[in-house]
Structure formats: C-alpha cells, structure tokens
Amino acid sequence: MTLTVNDLRVHYRTLRGEVRALDGVGFDLADGEILGLAGESGCGKTTLGKSLIRLDGRMRHAGGTVTLDGDELPLSDDRAMNAYRFHRISLVPQYSMSALNPTRRIGRMIRELLASRGVTVDTDELHRRLALVGLEPDVLDRYPIELSGGMKQRAVMVISTLLDPSVLIADEVTSALDVSNQQAVVGALTGLRDKGLVTSMIFVTHDLGLTSHIADSIMVMYAGKLAEKAPTKALTTGPRHPYTKMLIGSLPQVGARHKDRPLSGIEGSPPSLLDPPTRRPTTTPAGGPTGRVFDGCRFRDRCPLADSGCAEEPPVVEVAPRHTVACWKAA
Numbered sequence: 001m002t003l004t005v006n007d008l009r010v011h012y013r014t015l016r017g018e019v020r021a022l023d024g025v026g027f028d029l030a031d032g033e034i035l036g037l038a039g040e041s042g043c044g045k046t047t048l049g050k051s052l053i054r055l056d057g058r059m060r061h062a063g064g065t066v067t068l069d070g071d072e073l074p075l076s077d078d079r080a081m082n083a084y085r086f087h088r089i090s091l092v093p094q095y096s097m098s099a100l101n102p103t104r105r106i107g108r109m110i111r112e113l114l115a116s117r118g119v120t121v122d123t124d125e126l127h128r129r130l131a132l133v134g135l136e137p138d139v140l141d142r143y144p145i146e147l148s149g150g151m152k153q154r155a156v157m158v159i160s161t162l163l164d165p166s167v168l169i170a171d172e173v174t175s176a177l178d179v180s181n182q183q184a185v186v187g188a189l190t191g192l193r194d195k196g197l198v199t200s201m202i203f204v205t206h207d208l209g210l211t212s213h214i215a216d217s218i219m220v221m222y223a224g225k226l227a228e229k230a231p232t233k234a235l236t237t238g239p240r241h242p243y244t245k246m247l248i249g250s251l252p253q254v255g256a257r258h259k260d261r262p263l264s265g266i267e268g269s270p271p272s273l274l275d276p277p278t279r280r281p282t283t284t285p286a287g288g289p290t291g292r293v294f295d296g297c298r299f300r301d302r303c304p305l306a307d308s309g310c311a312e313e314p315p316v317v318e319v320a321p322r323h324t325v326a327c328w329k330a331a
C-alpha cells in the first residue's frame, strides 16, 4: 500500500474564522494505482493535494494521519516534511505551467532545483525522461515563453518526478489545454507510472470524462468530505451516491442538441465551509426554514432523495469490494 489517509482534517485560518476545507477524509492509494479525484470547485481537492506536500502558513493540520509506504508523514512539521517532499511525494501544482521562472532556461532551472536537493543532473537520464513525455532535448535550452502550454506542463511533470517519488499529485494539469495537448499530458502521466518512475498518482480534475480514461479508481468529494470512491468502471457505470449520479448525468454529450437534451446541472450550491455550526435551530428567528446545515449529510440541501434521516451524518460504508459511499440512500 503506497498511501493511507485517515480522517484527515485541514483548516484555513481566516479573519472570519476557520474554513474546514478537509473535514475527515480517508482513503487508500495502492501501489501502481492512478486515483482520479473529482468534485465541484471548492470541495477540497487542491487542499488535499497540497496538504500532503506542504501546509502553507494559513493551513492548519486539525487532525488525522497520512502514512506513506509505512511512514507517518509529519504534516505539521514543515522542516521534517523536507525528507519526503519531492523525494517520496511530489506535486504538479495547479497553474504550474504559468509558474515557471520566465528568466531561466528550462535546463538551468532543473540544474538549480536538483542542486538545492543535493542531487547532480544525469544528462542521459534527463533526456530519456523528456523523451518519455514527448519532449526533445532542445527544450532544455529554451525559455518557458518559447514552449506551448502542453510542453510546459510536460516539462513541469518531468521536473516533479526527477527523484522517482512514490506518489505524484497532478492538480488540474489538463484544465487549460486543448484536447490534443490534454491527450499528450495524460499519455505522459500514464507513461511515468508504467515505467515505474512514479509508483502511484492522484489525478485531480473537474473533468470526470477525462479522469475515467486514465484513472484506475475515482474518488468524488463534496464539501470537504468523501462522497464516493470506487474502481473507475464501477463508479461510472453504477454510481451509488446521488451526487455522483448527478455529476455524471450533467456531463455534456457530443452531438446532443440543447433543445433535445438540455444540459442538466445540480441545483443550488455547496455549503460554505467557513466555521460551520454543528447544531442548528429547526427554524430561523422569523420562523422560516434555516439555511445551511452541517450536522448531517452535507449534500442533503440539494439531494432529491434526502429525508429527515439525512440530518444524521452518513458513515462511509463499503457497498461492494473497494466501493465506498457516504450516503444513507446508497445501500
């Protein structure tokens, strides 16, 4: 087992209170597995990826553990995390292709980065890795501005995996790319795994369609919690959580006309994760229905199946082998 995440809770400190961005997430990532991490904007995908690498000054590890190849990661200890970061767990961050230093040629950037980790560049190996993601050695002599978006993204993937990490987190690496560049990036990611340069991967995306092509399993998050996780085929052909069903149902179909098959969305919006109350009165002072609730299923305001039983928080239950769901209606 590469990675075991258990009841992970990560909060952001803000002037208005704590944002419970991850509120008790647990899952396993096996050796060789590519896990697609999907869910609406703001559900906590990026926070999950980042918190496995570095908690920035505004993030607080509020509880839970992460075990990588048998070692518990010292998440709250930034200095101790240096031994793991980049070496054993690495990240291709969101918007990373725009974050390359514009004043450095790619080759120099790589040499400097490796030197900061006490590693010297093996040029033949570097060329081999560039070839693996479809890049010519001459990209090393180019500035980022001279590369296309897809080329930059693949260069960042090479940089992030130079030390053969056990786990690579790829955060929205295809979002800003056209379909052929998306294909090249996805092919490069699977190539890194297939050649053993990365043992396992978490592929963070909004795009359920794309992730179903590459991922062995998919985890859907909602409002800082796990909604459903299953092998890709099981999740795409037999989703159990109403949220997963609605996400899949809202995917556009090529060739379908809006007048024949209007795009269906999910009514409403996710709850705010800012300092959520644990109890609520049943009515507002004016006697009307109350707003958001947090002491039950977080999807229940938007769920067509919700009833009074959903005021209790649903446990995460294994409904089939490796298929877990947090929903009272999923059995």
Ligand SMILES: Nc1ncnc2c1ncn2[C@@H]1O[C@H](COP(=O)(O)OP(=O)(O)OP(=O)(O)O)[C@@H](O)[C@H]1O
Binding pocket: 012, 013, 014, 019, 020, 021, 039, 040, 041, 042, 043, 044, 045, 046, 047, 048, 058, 206, 273
């Ligand atoms: N620096 C921050 N300070 C306060 N709250 C934050 C911060 N970063 C993220 N959040 C909040 O944490 C929650 C989770 O955000 P996160 O970026 O992890 O979601 P996401 O699923 O990755 O979204 P997206 O798909 O848009 O990238 C959201 O409610 C967001 O508003």
